[in-house]
Amino acid sequence: MTLEKLPGEIRSLSLLRESLTVLRKELVSELRSRVALSSVGLFALTTLIAVAYQIGPYRIHEQDRPHLHSALLWIILFFAASSGLPRVFVKEEDAHTAKTLRLAARPAAVFTGKLLFNLLLLLGLEAFLVPLFAVFMGFAVKNIGAFFLVLAAGGLGLAASSTTVAAIIARASGSSTLFVVLAVPLVLPMLVFLIQGTRMAATAADWTAALPALRAVLSLTGVTLVTSAFLFPVVWHD
Amino acid sequence: MTRLKKFFLAALFVWFCLVIWGAFFYAPRAAGFKGESARIVFFHVPQAWVAVVAFCVNLVASIQYLRRRDLMDDIRAAASARLGLLFSVLATVSGSLFAKVMWGSFWNWDPREVSIAILLLIYAAYFALRQAVPDPERRGTLAAAYAILAFVTMPFLVFVVPRIYWSLHPDTIINVQGKIQMESRMFQVLMGSVLGFTGLFWWLYSLETRLARLRLFRDQRGE
Numbered sequence: 372m373t374l375e376k377l378p379g380e381i382r383s384l385s386l387l388r389e390s391l392t393v394l395r396k397e398l399v400s401e402l403r404s405r406v407a408l409s410s411v412g413l414f415a416l417t418t419l420i421a422v423a424y425q426i427g428p429y430r431i432h433e434q435d436r437p438h439l440h441s442a443l444l445w446i447i448l449f450f451a452a453s454s455g456l457p458r459v460f461v462k463e464e465d466a467h468t469a470k471t472l473r474l475a476a477r478p479a480a481v482f483t484g485k486l487l488f489n490l491l492l493l494l495g496l497e498a499f500l501v502p503l504f505a506v507f508m509g510f511a512v513k514n515i516g517a518f519f520l521v522l523a524a525g526g527l528g529l530a531a532s533s534t535t536v537a538a539i540i541a542r543a544s545g546s547s548t549l550f551v552v553l554a555v556p557l558v559l560p561m562l563v564f565l566i567q568g569t570r571m572a573a574t575a576a577d578w579t580a581a582l583p584a585l586r587a588v589l590s591l592t593g594v595t596l597v598t599s600a601f602l603f604p605v606v607w608h609d
Numbered sequence: 610m611t612r613l614k615k616f617f618l619a620a621l622f623v624w625f626c627l628v629i630w631g632a633f634f635y636a637p638r639a640a641g642f643k644g645e646s647a648r649i650v651f652f653h654v655p656q657a658w659v660a661v662v663a664f665c666v667n668l669v670a671s672i673q674y675l676r677r678r679d680l681m682d683d684i685r686a687a688a689s690a691r692l693g694l695l696f697s698v699l700a701t702v703s704g705s706l707f708a709k710v711m712w713g714s715f716w717n718w719d720p721r722e723v724s725i726a727i728l729l730l731i732y733a734a735y736f737a738l739r740q741a742v743p744d745p746e747r748r749g750t751l752a753a754a755y756a757i758l759a760f761v762t763m764p765f766l767v768f769v770v771p772r773i774y775w776s777l778h779p780d781t782i783i784n785v786q787g788k789i790q791m792e793s794r795m796f797q798v799l800m801g802s803v804l805g806f807t808g809l810f811w812w813l814y815s816l817e818t819r820l821a822r823l824r825l826f827r828d829q830r831g832e
Binding site: 532535536539542543544546549552553555556557559560563564587590591594595598599602605606609 | 675723727730731733734737738741742746747750751753754755757758759761762765766769770
């Protein structure tokens with residue numbers, strides 16, 4: 372029986388299994404080389420040390436802290452992540468394994484698997500960087516729940532935008548400079564909302580303050596995910 | 610050049626002369642603005658409008674390219690993005706001149722200024738991507754995918770960012786209340802200017818696509 376003839380539920384189950392297999396393959400190959408993990412981690416650590424050494428917790432006025440800390444946190448997070456996010460597709464082109472992957476899995480499964488890997492990479496980076504940032508920069512939040520929600524939504528949103536851009540640049544030239552050129556303007560509106568949400572979580576204890584930015588991030592993430600899901604097969608099979 | 614085209618160009622020239630005359634002599638002075646600064650609205654708003662039209666044409670041509678794989682659609686997408694970028698730069702410059710007169714500084718990091726700066730970056734990146742891909746068919750596919758992905762962020766830049774942050778920018782013509790808050794003679798001149806700028810865009814767009822079509826024809830014959 373061909374895949375198209377299977378009932379809908381079984382097909383979606385098999386898609387989920389395929390996506391998880393792609394994710395497992397990504398994790399195994401990353402744990403073997405640890406290129407993305409070490410480049411993202413070291414980039415984040417060196418940038419944080421440079422920023423903390425120059426600015427530190429006491430060189431900013433108390434009333435300016437939430438604003439500057441939120442902006443610095445997301446700038447470090449995004450630029451550190453951008454050294455590892457494009458690798459999911461660039462390494463397939465470099466190692467000439469993209470053709471095999473095209474034959475082995477459906478585009479939707481490849482996209483979901485790579486998206487989940489990038490999401491895990493971003494969440495791992497946040498788990499590593501945020502406590503260090505809080506210690507080195509004296510960063511504190513009043514609404515911890517809203518802050519964690521902003522971090523989770525930011526991870527998903529940045530992973531959604533950057534996975535599609537990574538697929539585009541891998542087919543274009545594979546240069547990570549091009550990744551930054553293409554990804555930064557696309558994620559800038561999201562970064563604006565994320566910085567706003569983090570600032571609100573740092574200054575106000577009630578949920579209503581962070582909600583408008585959180586809603587904007589989630590809706591932008593949703594739109595990006597849906598558009599990417601439609602566009603990915605075209606980019607992957609061009 | 611056909612007779613119809615010559616007539617269109619002559620009509621466009623006369624129309625623009627009328628719009629310029631109307632902007633300075635027919636429309637009254639706007640209350641609440643410094644000196645005659647508000648008259649820039651007759652050029653600033655149509656430039657921004659044409660930029661949006663150009664990006665919409667780019668979106669449609671990009672979708673068409675992905676459906677039909679016709680290189681002419683890619684040419685149309687690139688031509689409209691180039692003109693969209695040009696009119697966005699013009700809208701940014703005219704807006705900055707107004708900001709200098711009204712608020713004393715060319716750039717104030719107002720949400721609408723941030724939005725247009727991001728829009729400029731997005732379409733500049735679109736051309737960086739085009740330059741990075743030598744193969745025309747792959748270039749068309751990747752540029753179309755990026756253009757569609759970029760376009761979906763536009764409503765967030767145009768409608769959401771200015772509503773989340775406090776803005777210096779005067780209320781837009783299509784505002785939250787859905788009412789046109791403009792004196793009728795000013796509105797007539799503004800609509801005339803919008804029509805004129807749309808005609809100018811159409812003329813430039815047809816020139817760009819004709820030129821690119823000839824280049825494509827030359828390259829294909831050269832092979």
